[in-house]
Amino acid sequence: MENIKKKNTRLDRSFDKLRAREEAGLIKKSNMNRQLRKMLNNKLAVAGLIIFSIIVLASIFAPLICKYDPLMINLKEVLKAPSVDHILGTDRVGRDIFSRIVFGGRVSILVGLGSALGAALVGVSLGCYAGYKGGFIDGIFLRLSEIFMAFPQIILVLLLVSILGQSLMNLIVIFIITGWGPMYRMARAKMLSLREEEYVQALKSFGLNTFTICYKHILPNALGPIMVNITLSTAMFILQEAALSFLGLGVPLNIATWGNILNAAQELRILQENWWMWLPVGIVISLFVLSVNFIGDGLRDSTDPSQQG
Amino acid sequence: MKDDTIIEVKNLKTFFYTNQRCNKAINGVSFKIQKGKTLCIVGESGCGKSVTAASIMGLLPRLSRIEEGEINYYSKNHGHLRIDQLEQNGPTMRSIRGGEVAMIFQDPMTALNPVYTVGSQISENLKYHTKLKRDKIKLKTIDLLSNMGIPIPEQRAKEYPHQFSGGMRQRAMIGMAMSCNPQVLIADEPTTALDVTIQAQIFELMDTLKKDHDTAILLITHDMGVVTELADDVAVMYMGNIVESGTIVDVLRSPAHPYTKALLKSIPILGKGKSQELEPIKGSTPDPYDRPKGCQFHPRCEFTTDKCREVPVDEKISDTHSVMCWHYKEVLKNG
Amino acid sequence: MLSYAIRRMLILIPMLIVISFFIYSGLELMPGDAVSYMIDPEAAAELAPEKLDALRDSLGLNDPFILRYFKWFGGVLKGDFGYSLSSGVPIRDIVFDRLPATLELSFIALVLSTMFGSILGFISAIRKGSIADNTLTVVGMLGVSVPQFVFGLVAILIFALKLKWLPVGGRLMPEYITYWDRFPHIIMPALVLAATMTAGVMRYSRSSMLDSMNKEYIKTARSKGLPEWRVNLVHGFRVALTPVIVLVGFRLPTLIGGAVVIEQIFQWPGIGNEFITAVRGQNFPLVMMIALFSVFAVLIASFLVDLFTAILDPRVKLG
Numbered sequence: 001m002e003n004i005k006k007k008n009t010r011l012d013r014s015f016d017k018l019r020a021r022e023e024a025g026l027i028k029k030s031n032m033n034r035q036l037r038k039m040l041n042n043k044l045a046v047a048g049l050i051i052f053s054i055i056v057l058a059s060i061f062a063p064l065i066c067k068y069d070p071l072m073i074n075l076k077e078v079l080k081a082p083s084v085d086h087i088l089g090t091d092r093v094g095r096d097i098f099s100r101i102v103f104g105g106r107v108s109i110l111v112g113l114g115s116a117l118g119a120a121l122v123g124v125s126l127g128c129y130a131g132y133k134g135g136f137i138d139g140i141f142l143r144l145s146e147i148f149m150a151f152p153q154i155i156l157v158l159l160l161v162s163i164l165g166q167s168l169m170n171l172i173v174i175f176i177i178t179g180w181g182p183m184y185r186m187a188r189a190k191m192l193s194l195r196e197e198e199y200v201q202a203l204k205s206f207g208l209n210t211f212t213i214c215y216k217h218i219l220p221n222a223l224g225p226i227m228v229n230i231t232l233s234t235a236m237f238i239l240q241e242a243a244l245s246f247l248g249l250g251v252p253l254n255i256a257t258w259g260n261i262l263n264a265a266q267e268l269r270i271l272q273e274n275w276w277m278w279l280p281v282g283i284v285i286s287l288f289v290l291s292v293n294f295i296g297d298g299l300r301d302s303t304d305p306s307q308q309g
Numbered sequence: 310m311k312d313d314t315i316i317e318v319k320n321l322k323t324f325f326y327t328n329q330r331c332n333k334a335i336n337g338v339s340f341k342i343q344k345g346k347t348l349c350i351v352g353e354s355g356c357g358k359s360v361t362a363a364s365i366m367g368l369l370p371r372l373s374r375i376e377e378g379e380i381n382y383y384s385k386n387h388g389h390l391r392i393d394q395l396e397q398n399g400p401t402m403r404s405i406r407g408g409e410v411a412m413i414f415q416d417p418m419t420a421l422n423p424v425y426t427v428g429s430q431i432s433e434n435l436k437y438h439t440k441l442k443r444d445k446i447k448l449k450t451i452d453l454l455s456n457m458g459i460p461i462p463e464q465r466a467k468e469y470p471h472q473f474s475g476g477m478r479q480r481a482m483i484g485m486a487m488s489c490n491p492q493v494l495i496a497d498e499p500t501t502a503l504d505v506t507i508q509a510q511i512f513e514l515m516d517t518l519k520k521d522h523d524t525a526i527l528l529i530t531h532d533m534g535v536v537t538e539l540a541d542d543v544a545v546m547y548m549g550n551i552v553e554s555g556t557i558v559d560v561l562r563s564p565a566h567p568y569t570k571a572l573l574k575s576i577p578i579l580g581k582g583k584s585q586e587l588e589p590i591k592g593s594t595p596d597p598y599d600r601p602k603g604c605q606f607h608p609r610c611e612f613t614t615d616k617c618r619e620v621p622v623d624e625k626i627s628d629t630h631s632v633m634c635w636h637y638k639e640v641l642k643n644g
Numbered sequence: 645m646l647s648y649a650i651r652r653m654l655i656l657i658p659m660l661i662v663i664s665f666f667i668y669s670g671l672e673l674m675p676g677d678a679v680s681y682m683i684d685p686e687a688a689a690e691l692a693p694e695k696l697d698a699l700r701d702s703l704g705l706n707d708p709f710i711l712r713y714f715k716w717f718g719g720v721l722k723g724d725f726g727y728s729l730s731s732g733v734p735i736r737d738i739v740f741d742r743l744p745a746t747l748e749l750s751f752i753a754l755v756l757s758t759m760f761g762s763i764l765g766f767i768s769a770i771r772k773g774s775i776a777d778n779t780l781t782v783v784g785m786l787g788v789s790v791p792q793f794v795f796g797l798v799a800i801l802i803f804a805l806k807l808k809w810l811p812v813g814g815r816l817m818p819e820y821i822t823y824w825d826r827f828p829h830i831i832m833p834a835l836v837l838a839a840t841m842t843a844g845v846m847r848y849s850r851s852s853m854l855d856s857m858n859k860e861y862i863k864t865a866r867s868k869g870l871p872e873w874r875v876n877l878v879h880g881f882r883v884a885l886t887p888v889i890v891l892v893g894f895r896l897p898t899l900i901g902g903a904v905v906i907e908q909i910f911q912w913p914g915i916g917n918e919f920i921t922a923v924r925g926q927n928f929p930l931v932m933m934i935a936l937f938s939v940f941a942v943l944i945a946s947f948l949v950d951l952f953t954a955i956l957d958p959r960v961k962l963g
Contacts, residue, residue: 003395003396003399003400003401003402004394004395004396004399005394005395005396005397006396011371012374014326015324015326015331015374018326018329018330018331019324019326019331019376021331022330022331023331
């Protein structure tokens with residue numbers, strides 16, 4: 001590296017601009033909530049929000065957008081490539097792929113979001129209470145969560161699937177059973193750190209009972225990481241459902257989900273010659289999970305107090 | 310008259326550009342650091358004292374720069390250098406940093422790397438600034454630890470920072486800083502994180518080093534008590550300016566700036582008893598992005614007049630004592 | 645160090661016992677006759693019904709639950725895992741036959757993803773805001789968003805079917821002699837399995853590195869006049885590495901789970917592939933035993949990661 005400072009780098013020029021503006025008194029103070037401002041500044045999070053909304057709205061208004069019934073079998077139009085009539089072509093039994101993707105989104109998103117919220121409900125309630133109380137109950141649930149988390153999730157899910165059988169409801173329940181662990185640990189950790197705060201001592205001295213303190217006063221302070229965790233869990237569950245359904249072991253094949261549509265790609269011939277049957281779905285799943293991840297990252301950046309502008 | 314000045318800072322301005330704003334952290338600061346003497350820069354948090362140290366050491370963060378002014382350093386190896394013009398991470402600056410100008414920090418627990426032994430961190434300094442061989446470096450490290458008053462140095466050198474006590478850690482840091490016999494030692498709040506009894510030991514250590522090696526010490530603190538203990542010269546800083554500077558006798562006996570006076574009045578004096586009057590300084594330090602016009606202290610000052618809306622100039626009261634205040638004569642009279 | 649290792653092991657053992665208990669309960673809940681998987685089915689087929697009853701008695705099938713559990717657990721420890729429902733082959737043979745393939749795949753993926761992930765995260769952090777950083781961030785995002793099996797499908801399509809550079813799947817052919825012959829088969833599965841994990845490790849390594857570089861000891865290192873590469877690598881990265889390794893430990897179950905799907909796509913003859921077949925075939929004993937094994941593998945691997953962490957960070961050992 002040279003010894004003498006370079007005088008006019010790009011950084012220098014941006015500094016000069018800032019200085020000039022400051023000295024001319026041009027900097028305004030923004031009144032917007034700091035968190036909201038940071039979120040909006042994060043272009044990726046905004047992009048994620050847009051993509052997410054488009055996909056969710058599309059699946060909600062599926063009947064309005066789709067020309068064909070996703071379940072309608074039409075043996076005259078089997079394995080047709082994309083055309084004006086069928087935007088994304090048809091599958092092995094002539095069903096319109098575009099409709100299947102849009103309607104399938106409903107189920108996949110339901111599974112993903114539903115499981116994430118369910119796991120959060122179980123994990124956070126338990127974690128808050130156990131973390132606050134400590135002692136025996138805490139110990140038991142902690143060991144339990146460790147045991148559940150020691151299993152590779154897919155293996156545990158498939159274990160339960162083989163016991164309980166395959167169905168949509170079963171899958172959501174199984175996801176909740178296997179996924180409550182991380183939420184529990186996180187809520188518990190947050191609770192452990194917050195419980196030592198002074199305002200908790202004050203509330204206790206007022207005679208409030210455990211439930212009230214725990215759920216009404218402390219929990220709202222932990223909301224930030226909880227929200228972040230929910231978004232990230234949603235992404236994880238959607239990917240899991242896709243993988244399981246791809247293998248034919250997730251949601252039963254008669255219900256359209258993104259993973260189920262991909263199931264056909266297990267055959268090499270389909271993979272090679274009928275790209276429209278798997279590539280668009282794969283892209284949609286990736287986009288959706290990507291947008292959820294962007295949102296989650298944005299939430300994490302804006303709720304983390306240690307980050308500076 | 311022999312001039313022992315080793316660092317001379319003239320009208321230094323360092324600006325910070327974080328959060329898309331321009332913060333004039335230091336806005337025209339001048340002082341001299343002399344061999345064998347301790348200069349204390351004293352002021353509240355946020356007044357710019359640490360930034361001054363960082364500017365001299367070339368440790369400014371990415372989003373900041375030295376805007377104007379001179380930092381003149383008279384190096385024994387490189388002659389007269391203008392630090393403000395050198396590339397912060399260039400070969401010359403890096404050779405000076407640690408080798409000729411060394412720094413110790415406030416919290417030795419976080420300032421030392423937790424995954425390396427204390428000995429290896431000291432040896433690292435020696436390795437990069439001297440041409441000693443490995444075994445000599447090892448011996449010198451143990452020697453240093455022993456000189457700093459650390460018992461069983463051979464074993465301690467192989468231990469990790471978290472195995473040391475607070476006072477020992479700070480001694481180790483001082484040992485690390487002094488390892489290459491620097492001409493200047495910059496100490497940024499070195500005792501703030503320590504117990505009072507340990508503080509006294511560290512002061513004694515620093516005083517001894519100063520006398521033995523003729524080191525110039527730049528001590529940064531917010532604690533007037535520390536100033537009275539160690540300083541030969543004092544510079545009082547407020548919101549990026551040195552509002553008063555002089556020898557310790559000048560400033561303590563005849564403070565000429567309202568801020569200095571207020572600082573002295575707000576410290577309890579040991580022995581005076583609980584009936585002594587403590588006067589906190591009214592008001593609070595202004596937002597650096599929303600500064601008052603002219604003298605930065607005037608909103609809180611009891612001597613303020615309209616003239617104070619103009620930035621005061623540096624007035625020389627004597628050869629050694631100068632002040633930045635329109636009303637210094639009044640302040641001196643009220644003594 | 646030894647005491648630390650022993651401490652970690654003492655936590656492991658109770659966990660394994662509890663898990664095995666759950667697994668056994670699962671087995672108990674299964675429909676079907678326990679005899680069918682507890683003894684060699686060929687032998688069982690030859691017996692007359694009264695003899696079968698006597699057999700049940702002698703096997704302790706009419707004993708209380710706890711006793712049966714201990715008998716089963718003892719059997720497992722001795723290596724008797726029961727028999728597969730579908731093929732009648734001893735489960736132990738199946739497991740040990742298939743295990744090496746999965747271990748090979750997982751281990752390579754683990755090493756690759758840890759190395760690449762941490763190094764790329766390091767580069768991303770020290771060049772924060774640059775084009776390299778932004779590109780890697782986007783790539784990292786894609787890596788954790790695209791489903792692993794889609795990666796696999798695309799890889800097969802491009803490299804095996806279109807370009808014909810690599811074989812579609814499988815692991816061994818009769819004519820293979822040296823390891824190098826087999827090598828093309830492992831490239832795609834290992835890389836695809838590593839891909840998602842690498843993206844995750846990279847993102848975490850980046851943030852861990854940024855955290856580390858913000859700490860006071862970096863200032864101290866710079867104040868010693870050390871060259872920037874040394875400050876970044878020796879002081880910054882070295883401390884940032886520990887949390888990354890801890891994260892890798894947490895992600896081990898995910899890695900093994902991923903192996904299950906990857907083995908299916910690439911027809912890799914591992915234990916994961918066998919698991920899927922067993923689930924499809926309602927082969928409960930096999931399903932349970934493989935599940936037990938997978939947990940066992942995760943726990944051992946976590947133990948090793950813990951030891952490694954203790955080496956990296958001296959504070960862990962004494963804490």
